[in-house]
Amino acid sequence: METLITILAGVLVTVATYLILSKSLIRVILGTAILSHAAHLLIMSMGSGLKNGSVPILDEGIGPPVDALPQALILTSIVISFAVTALSLVLAYRTYQETGTDKLDELRGIKHE
Amino acid sequence: MSTLNIAIIFPFIAAIVIPFLYNKIRKLHIGWFAMLVSFVLFIYFARYVPRIANGETFANTINWIPSYGINFTAYLDGLSLILALLITGVGTLVILYSIFYLSSKESLGRFYTYLLFFMGAMLGVVLSDNIMVLYVFWELTSISSFLLIAFWYQRKRSRDGAKKSLLITVSGGFGMLIGFIMLYIMTGTWSIREIISMAGSFTDHALFIPAMLLLLLGAFTKSAQFPFHIWLPDAMEAPTPVSAYLHSATMVKAGIYLVARFTPIFGGESIWFWLVTGVGLLTLFWGSFSAVRQTDLKAMLAYSTVSQLGMIMSMFGIGSAALHFGNSTVSVVYTQATFAALFHLVNHSTFKGALFMVVGIVDHEVGTRDLRRLGGLVTLMPITFTIAMIGSFSMAGLPPFNGFLSKEMFFTAVLTIGEAGIFSLDTWGTLLPVIAWVASIFTFVYSMIIVFQTFFGPYKEERLEHPAHEPPVGMLIAPGILALLVIGIFFFPNVLGDYILTPAMMGIFPSLPAADLSVPISAWHGFRSMELWMTIGVIIFGFALYKTRKKWAFVYKLFPEKWSFNSFYSYSLEKLEEHSTTITNSYMTGYLRDYMVYIYLFFIVAIGGTIIYTGVYAFDISGNSSVSEFEWILVLVMIIAGISVLFAKSRLTAILLNSILGYGVATFFVIFRAPDLALTQIIVETVTTVLFLVAYYFLPEWKKEDVPRKSRNVNLIISISVGIVFTVIALTVQSGKLFESISGYFENSYELAGGKNIVNSILGDFRAFDTMLEVVVLLIAGIGVYSIIKLKAKKEDESVEDQ
Amino acid sequence: MNVKEIIEFIAALLMLIGAIMAMISAIGIIRFPDVYTRSHAGTKSSTLAVLLTLTGAFLHFAVEQGFYSVRLLLGIVFVFLTAPVAGHLITRAAYSAGVKMADSTVEDELKDVFENREEDKGK
Amino acid sequence: MNNILVMPMVIPVMVGILLIFLRPYIKAQRWISFSTMIVNAGIAVYLLNRIQTEGVLRLDFGGWEPPFGILFVADSFSIILVLTTSIVTAICLLYAFSSVGKEHENMFFYSFINFLIAGINGSFLTGDLFNLYVCFEIMLLASYVLVALGGKKRQLSESIKYVVINIVSSWIFLIAIAYLYGTVGTLNLAHLSERIAESGQTPLLTVISIVFLTVFALKSGLLLYFWLPGSYSVPSTAVAALFGALLTKVGIYAMIRVFTLLFYHEQSITHTLIGILAGLTLIGGSIGAVAYKDIRQIIAYNVVIAVGFILVGLAVATPIAMEGSIYYLIHDMIVKALLFLLAGTMITVTGEYRIDYMSGLIRNYPLFGWIFFIVMLSLAGVPPLSGFIGKVLVGHGAIEAGSYILLALAFISSIFVLYSLLRVFLNSFWGETIISKEDKVPMKNGWLIPCVLLTIGTIVLGLGAEPLAVYVEDAANTLMNPQIYIDAVLKD
Amino acid sequence: MKINNVILQTVAKIVAFIILTLAVYLFLSGHNSPGGGFIGGLVLASALVLLFVVYDIEKVKNAIPVDFKKLAAFGAFLSVGTGFGSLLFGAPFLSQSFAYFDLPFFGKTELTTVTIFEAGVALVVVGVVVTIILSISEDV
Amino acid sequence: MIEAMLLTALFIYGIAIAISAYRIIAGPSLPDRVVALDMIGVMLVSSIAIISVLQGTKAYLEVILILAILAFISTIAFSKYIERGVIIERKRDN
Amino acid sequence: MPAQFLLNVFIAVLWTLISDEDELKFTTLVMGYLVGICIVFLMHRFFGERFYLSRFFALVKLLFIFNVELFSSTILVLKHILSPKIRIKPGIFKYETDLRGEWEITGLALLLTLTPGSVVIQVTPEGDAVYVHAMDVEESKEMLLRSLGKFERAIMGVTR
Numbered sequence A: 001m002e003t004l005i006t007i008l009a010g011v012l013v014t015v016a017t018y019l020i021l022s023k024s025l026i027r028v029i030l031g032t033a034i035l036s037h038a039a040h041l042l043i044m045s046m047g048s049g050l051k052n053g054s055v056p057i058l059d060e061g062i063g064p065p066v067d068a069l070p071q072a073l074i075l076t077s078i079v080i081s082f083a084v085t086a087l088s089l090v091l092a093y094r095t096y097q098e099t100g101t102d103k104l105d106e107l108r109g110i111k112h113e
Numbered sequence B: 001m002s003t004l005n006i007a008i009i010f011p012f013i014a015a016i017v018i019p020f021l022y023n024k025i026r027k028l029h030i031g032w033f034a035m036l037v038s039f040v041l042f043i044y045f046a047r048y049v050p051r052i053a054n055g056e057t058f059a060n061t062i063n064w065i066p067s068y069g070i071n072f073t074a075y076l077d078g079l080s081l082i083l084a085l086l087i088t089g090v091g092t093l094v095i096l097y098s099i100f101y102l103s104s105k106e107s108l109g110r111f112y113t114y115l116l117f118f119m120g121a122m123l124g125v126v127l128s129d130n131i132m133v134l135y136v137f138w139e140l141t142s143i144s145s146f147l148l149i150a151f152w153y154q155r156k157r158s159r160d161g162a163k164k165s166l167l168i169t170v171s172g173g174f175g176m177l178i179g180f181i182m183l184y185i186m187t188g189t190w191s192i193r194e195i196i197s198m199a200g201s202f203t204d205h206a207l208f209i210p211a212m213l214l215l216l217l218g219a220f221t222k223s224a225q226f227p228f229h230i231w232l233p234d235a236m237e238a239p240t241p242v243s244a245y246l247h248s249a250t251m252v253k254a255g256i257y258l259v260a261r262f263t264p265i266f267g268g269e270s271i272w273f274w275l276v277t278g279v280g281l282l283t284l285f286w287g288s289f290s291a292v293r294q295t296d297l298k299a300m301l302a303y304s305t306v307s308q309l310g311m312i313m314s315m316f317g318i319g320s321a322a323l324h325f326g327n328s329t330v331s332v333v334y335t336q337a338t339f340a341a342l343f344h345l346v347n348h349s350t351f352k353g354a355l356f357m358v359v360g361i362v363d364h365e366v367g368t369r370d371l372r373r374l375g376g377l378v379t380l381m382p383i384t385f386t387i388a389m390i391g392s393f394s395m396a397g398l399p400p401f402n403g404f405l406s407k408e409m410f411f412t413a414v415l416t417i418g419e420a421g422i423f424s425l426d427t428w429g430t431l432l433p434v435i436a437w438v439a440s441i442f443t444f445v446y447s448m449i450i451v452f453q454t455f456f457g458p459y460k461e462e463r464l465e466h467p468a469h470e471p472p473v474g475m476l477i478a479p480g481i482l483a484l485l486v487i488g489i490f491f492f493p494n495v496l497g498d499y500i501l502t503p504a505m506m507g508i509f510p511s512l513p514a515a516d517l518s519v520p521i522s523a524w525h526g527f528r529s530m531e532l533w534m535t536i537g538v539i540i541f542g543f544a545l546y547k548t549r550k551k552w553a554f555v556y557k558l559f560p561e562k563w564s565f566n567s568f569y570s571y572s573l574e575k576l577e578e579h580s581t582t583i584t585n586s587y588m589t590g591y592l593r594d595y596m597v598y599i600y601l602f603f604i605v606a607i608g609g610t611i612i613y614t615g616v617y618a619f620d621i622s623g624n625s626s627v628s629e630f631e632w633i634l635v636l637v638m639i640i641a642g643i644s645v646l647f648a649k650s651r652l653t654a655i656l657l658n659s660i661l662g663y664g665v666a667t668f669f670v671i672f673r674a675p676d677l678a679l680t681q682i683i684v685e686t687v688t689t690v691l692f693l694v695a696y697y698f699l700p701e702w703k704k705e706d707v708p709r710k711s712r713n714v715n716l717i718i719s720i721s722v723g724i725v726f727t728v729i730a731l732t733v734q735s736g737k738l739f740e741s742i743s744g745y746f747e748n749s750y751e752l753a754g755g756k757n758i759v760n761s762i763l764g765d766f767r768a769f770d771t772m773l774e775v776v777v778l779l780i781a782g783i784g785v786y787s788i789i790k791l792k793a794k795k796e797d798e799s800v801e802d803q
Numbered sequence C: 001m002n003v004k005e006i007i008e009f010i011a012a013l014l015m016l017i018g019a020i021m022a023m024i025s026a027i028g029i030i031r032f033p034d035v036y037t038r039s040h041a042g043t044k045s046s047t048l049a050v051l052l053t054l055t056g057a058f059l060h061f062a063v064e065q066g067f068y069s070v071r072l073l074l075g076i077v078f079v080f081l082t083a084p085v086a087g088h089l090i091t092r093a094a095y096s097a098g099v100k101m102a103d104s105t106v107e108d109e110l111k112d113v114f115e116n117r118e119e120d121k122g123k
Numbered sequence D: 001m002n003n004i005l006v007m008p009m010v011i012p013v014m015v016g017i018l019l020i021f022l023r024p025y026i027k028a029q030r031w032i033s034f035s036t037m038i039v040n041a042g043i044a045v046y047l048l049n050r051i052q053t054e055g056v057l058r059l060d061f062g063g064w065e066p067p068f069g070i071l072f073v074a075d076s077f078s079i080i081l082v083l084t085t086s087i088v089t090a091i092c093l094l095y096a097f098s099s100v101g102k103e104h105e106n107m108f109f110y111s112f113i114n115f116l117i118a119g120i121n122g123s124f125l126t127g128d129l130f131n132l133y134v135c136f137e138i139m140l141l142a143s144y145v146l147v148a149l150g151g152k153k154r155q156l157s158e159s160i161k162y163v164v165i166n167i168v169s170s171w172i173f174l175i176a177i178a179y180l181y182g183t184v185g186t187l188n189l190a191h192l193s194e195r196i197a198e199s200g201q202t203p204l205l206t207v208i209s210i211v212f213l214t215v216f217a218l219k220s221g222l223l224l225y226f227w228l229p230g231s232y233s234v235p236s237t238a239v240a241a242l243f244g245a246l247l248t249k250v251g252i253y254a255m256i257r258v259f260t261l262l263f264y265h266e267q268s269i270t271h272t273l274i275g276i277l278a279g280l281t282l283i284g285g286s287i288g289a290v291a292y293k294d295i296r297q298i299i300a301y302n303v304v305i306a307v308g309f310i311l312v313g314l315a316v317a318t319p320i321a322m323e324g325s326i327y328y329l330i331h332d333m334i335v336k337a338l339l340f341l342l343a344g345t346m347i348t349v350t351g352e353y354r355i356d357y358m359s360g361l362i363r364n365y366p367l368f369g370w371i372f373f374i375v376m377l378s379l380a381g382v383p384p385l386s387g388f389i390g391k392v393l394v395g396h397g398a399i400e401a402g403s404y405i406l407l408a409l410a411f412i413s414s415i416f417v418l419y420s421l422l423r424v425f426l427n428s429f430w431g432e433t434i435i436s437k438e439d440k441v442p443m444k445n446g447w448l449i450p451c452v453l454l455t456i457g458t459i460v461l462g463l464g465a466e467p468l469a470v471y472v473e474d475a476a477n478t479l480m481n482p483q484i485y486i487d488a489v490l491k492d
Numbered sequence E: 001m002k003i004n005n006v007i008l009q010t011v012a013k014i015v016a017f018i019i020l021t022l023a024v025y026l027f028l029s030g031h032n033s034p035g036g037g038f039i040g041g042l043v044l045a046s047a048l049v050l051l052f053v054v055y056d057i058e059k060v061k062n063a064i065p066v067d068f069k070k071l072a073a074f075g076a077f078l079s080v081g082t083g084f085g086s087l088l089f090g091a092p093f094l095s096q097s098f099a100y101f102d103l104p105f106f107g108k109t110e111l112t113t114v115t116i117f118e119a120g121v122a123l124v125v126v127g128v129v130v131t132i133i134l135s136i137s138e139d140v
Numbered sequence F: 001m002i003e004a005m006l007l008t009a010l011f012i013y014g015i016a017i018a019i020s021a022y023r024i025i026a027g028p029s030l031p032d033r034v035v036a037l038d039m040i041g042v043m044l045v046s047s048i049a050i051i052s053v054l055q056g057t058k059a060y061l062e063v064i065l066i067l068a069i070l071a072f073i074s075t076i077a078f079s080k081y082i083e084r085g086v087i088i089e090r091k092r093d094n
Numbered sequence G: 001m002p003a004q005f006l007l008n009v010f011i012a013v014l015w016t017l018i019s020d021e022d023e024l025k026f027t028t029l030v031m032g033y034l035v036g037i038c039i040v041f042l043m044h045r046f047f048g049e050r051f052y053l054s055r056f057f058a059l060v061k062l063l064f065i066f067n068v069e070l071f072s073s074t075i076l077v078l079k080h081i082l083s084p085k086i087r088i089k090p091g092i093f094k095y096e097t098d099l100r101g102e103w104e105i106t107g108l109a110l111l112l113t114l115t116p117g118s119v120v121i122q123v124t125p126e127g128d129a130v131y132v133h134a135m136d137v138e139e140s141k142e143m144l145l146r147s148l149g150k151f152e153r154a155i156m157g158v159t160r
């Protein structure tokens, strides 16, 4: 399971990277969103075994719970990625509004000499 | 606090006071105040002469950064004194001269501030025992020189000259700094005296030679030695008093001082000998050779200074050979070269100072320094002429002027050193007198040009700015005094020798018996002396060359201008900027994709490289949990959905596919026993989707990427590599866990924190701080979004923007 | 087999049947010719699947742990409440967006109304 | 109880929140923010002196024993940085008062500044790796907003790049933390250090350390500085000054912390790599600094050079070099702030960005011009200004360690620094004055006073290096001896 | 033809109420079962999102006249404030305390400062999500 | 046996999800995709119910509810986007 | 009608008090409520209204009808899906309803849509008719109209 999930995360990373390398701002932002999925799966798989244990809620689970720390970290990370995604979307929107383009190769800024 | 430290700081304080004083007192020329400062200091140092001559030295320390042993130690010995006297003495005269030279319309406050600032810095250089502090003052002299050269900063040439001098001298200084640090590492002290006391004990250290070379770099750049001399002629853009003071009498001697100061440490080494002597002679030759072709009087003097500095340098080099023989009487022979160097150091200050002032007078009175426009001034400016003649003849090495004496001693030095039998001198030694002699001929030539071209021949009033006449008396006082010194020293050289030069010798050769260091100076060595015949040769050939100089001027054309170091300097700066722009523009494209490519390449190369280098990759699936069919399918669906995002033709499809990923991740959270995560993930996923949709209304539909196939392939390779690196490390980590996680502790969350939901207890209690901050992150994003949307640029702001 | 086991079996069976129905619905959204017909399969047949599965789960928890999950019942209500709305909205959206109906479509009484609207807009 | 440890972070957070309610009262916002920084500086001074007597301090949040909870750890190094940050920010705030304008101030500007500082101080103080990530995010989020705030075209297009690059680097940070947690099972820095030492830093851990290196290289602009010139040249002057002074420093701090506390066992790989990167950064920065005539670019590349220089100290990794890096860090924070303020003011008074379009400013603004001159010298490491001692010590360390190439690059780069700024000075301040006395934009005291204060800073720091020496020495000592830190955290 | 949204709006009303109830439930039960401040807040926010999508900004704002920015700030104030609260008792920053009380009607009840902390979290989440969505949607 | 039945059910759900995912990728129209996503959401609800039975925990019941609700919200948002472009209006005309 | 409900609750509470047990039990309250239902049902004519639970019974009836329809039409759709060749003739037709008000219309739409084979695609702005997309107009329109009528009546049973 761990290996499988890791490979899944790896594929997501590849996809996200490819998106981030593209021209269109929206693709890039989507890429960053996918990137966070991959990170979360990775953190999950870094605990002490993905299915070794029960739900980390006492009384609820039978037997010892799974590693709860990564879960807490992921939760924090999910919220942060949400904040960042929201902000970058708004930036993308404002950029398009001001510059009339969402193509990154047209957003190079000034040419210096 | 010793008065020595105060003496160094005094000019600085005066420099700070001057602008205020200048604003308050408009009637009196502020130069008088500066001159008073300088004169007081001169007297102060002069009073040390007898005690120093008795072999006393003085030192006092004020702590500055004792933790690093960097303290402000003022140290006065014969060597320091000689320079201190030059600095304050010539300083007084130059300021006196400048009072008449500079009109009160100039920014005099600024001028004298810089000048006193320089004086303090220069005193600091020659009086510091701590090499770090010495370095501090060293750089300050470069800075004050920079400011003075660009005194008329509106002129481009002034700025360029200032820039050149600063770049060269400060760069040399940086090298010297490294040399100093190396010295410290070898000896554990910053104190010159302590380092000297250890001299010889660390010559085998690996840093010894590098330290020496770097130190010489500093000295050579400062003293305008070939090929770093190029800044000095351009420094002539400074007002003439500055040229007389900094760029001939004092600052340029700092490098020479440094060489003298460090002779006890490095002298006796063959590299030191050859570098100092060789570079000195080369500079001597090149300077005098170049001086002849100049048409600007001041430029001629500048090259002449270069040449003379080279001569002094070479004598110090020759003298350093003495230390090779240690404490023996043999060595005393060679110390005479050092003695001559010190002697010429003083002499040069006198005659060159006078000459600069004369040139200043000429420039001031007739409005030009161009030799092609000058001539016939002798009748109109007889006093000026007299001073000019004294200075020039002294420089040419003619009696009865002090230059003759030191020049003779110089010849003696180059002649005798060949017999030393060390440092391969038996093969190369004969070259030294030849170069020295040739250079002296050229020196003779330009000295004659200065006198005859300016003061004789036809008077061309129409080509001058103003008709010629003698300057105000005040302007003549300072050069007059210097001219008198030129003659006075010739007749009473041993006064100077015994009271000033010999004590300085003791500073340079502390290991040699003091009694052997004093050298009686005499004008007459008899007809059989080689030196005399060399001088006669100089005069004969010099005259011949002077007369025929138009015939052989073509020689200068043999060296095209663009091969000169000067052109090299300008060319390199120009090309530097040009290439820098090209290089930087080539990778700073402003295109996010390129930057991301760099980052990912770094990621792949650095991390992937380390993986391969350490050979760490390992896969062990034995500890894996089981995979059910459902999970397999889920993974496959997610992989396919993920890849399909890349091919999605509309952005809505992409978002839908991303939703699959989001739901998929949430489902895995369920499978991995993380209900809280699943909940959060589902909601966040949906809210994010809504956000995307909200924003999409305002954004254009995404079009097919029209990227060249090549960069598409690059993107693909990078993406796959990043994925692989990411996965390989993760898999390796999974098979190589070293320690138990600390999270077992949290399993007691109910007892510890009163919560049965462990994740919630971690978030709300064990790691509540993270949660608290995460809330802040959200808050920032929230109000940030608001601010970014609400605050829009006004149109007029944009116009400046797009430059 | 006691009652508990029988009920557990029934619960599992309900879930399995639900799964099968979901499967068939899924085939439906592949096989049907246009989005309108697909939505029939997508939004409703699957509703029944959920009904069955959640009921199964409810029964399971009821007998296994003696836990009568209101939340599961609420979940059923929820799906019943939302699934038709979702179907309605999607087809409406599809229609508004001008998604073509299948060739086999025989009747479209909405067409005229819609064309009128387009004309109104034109004015 | 060391609750005071959290104050440098929490007070700005709280103030940032409260200022949201004080939105209409701009004056109040200004002075509350300013006072916050002063209070922080006071706290830092207090802590700094306590550390000298009591050793490294810590505060366990919620009373949870390390390594289970999150904690703040204050050693001399972090507190020195907190102190400098507070002072520099206070001064930049002064500048902001008369430069950012009401529209910005009304858009929660001071809240964002406070949050930025909270993030920065938190990063300096935290003793938990994941918390470091969170603190980074606070700082970054605030910086995202501050870069884009104003909504000009160029701002937006640069901010987009800045944001995306930082998102990716934060992601790398996250996965690095995940890897490390997976391998050693803890997040507490001291505990990590202990466990890594126990394992002898296996090759796997070395690989993970390179992942961290990548992150911090991005954040600090070590070789991966492409994002920097663009994004630092678009925000308002006061913000740019804060960025130039502080942001890369956080990355540098993290890099130093991680590679002295955690991954110091395989220096032949890690520190060599850092050295190579520092060298390349020096080269790239030097070339960039002389490449352009846009003053914003010139100063941005100067930031890059400083990054390289400071990290030479880390690469060399001798105690002396470490001390040098710390001195240089402090120096650079002050002087870079000043440099950015000066450049911003030049642009404001002339309306031009290119140095060849400005001329003779010194005649109109003499004091201002001389301040620039001093900054130029200070940045080049000319004594007795603040850059000097750091430069000497880093050089010393490099020679001791035999890193002659780095030594040469470091010193040559300061010639480039000098040259790049000399060009500005010669072109813009000297030369014919083009703005007549009547047309000139009056220099506001609000612009000049902060510059003067920072100038005094660089002079005092240079001449008065001695009082700082004891703290810097202690800071370097703690960095070079991880056990001090570990004992402070894990032993009672 | 005008669109008649009656079906959606009617169902949304019911659904919104269910979600709101659920939000409160999740928020309160987070300590011992899945949920908590974040999740409660997120669910609450999604209820609002639903209303915004189904109705319009003006209508929802009239119904819930709250400045969501300030709501978020207030939430943050609460969360950070609990940290300061522990200073008053000389405990380390952010010390949470919990105790059990026997309350009439509720029986044995656990009261904890975490609840205040989490309430702050929830408010921030709601405030921020709504602020973000409104900021973009209102900008034309 | 019960477990086998549940696993089979889960497996079948998995296939159903995969098939729906195909519709998302294949389209052709956007509403088609939304229909498929909605269906996936609903089927995940069921799947999670089965998983929680398998794991023997009630901890996911909230997840089931939330997923049902939010899949709905998603679908509304998508539909509205397709229909109108703007999904949150300042003032609705009806 | 609220009066009836309050009365019922009052009876339940009274019941609980009368029971006078050692501790408060939920079951007792439920028992009291059930007793109350009986009493209120007997007495509801005194209020001059419908028995308040009759709507509840109508609702149960509605749900029953609905479930039957749901199953039958689901099977229909599944049959279509599984038939080797799909032979359907879909189409949209208008259905004018007597139901009024948002709840009634919504109810009808929900029920109709939930039964497979038909989707309410639009409601007229006036709210007096719905457009229905049927999966197989030719074969099942009759059946659909029949169940529409059933639903209409059942809904009115609840609401009116």
Ligand code: NA
Pocket (backbone or CB within 6 Å): B659, B662, B685, B686, B689, F074
């Ligand atoms: Na979604």
Ligand code: NA
Pocket (backbone or CB within 6 Å): C044, G111, G112, G113, G114, G115, G116, G117, G118, G119
């Ligand atoms: Na139907």
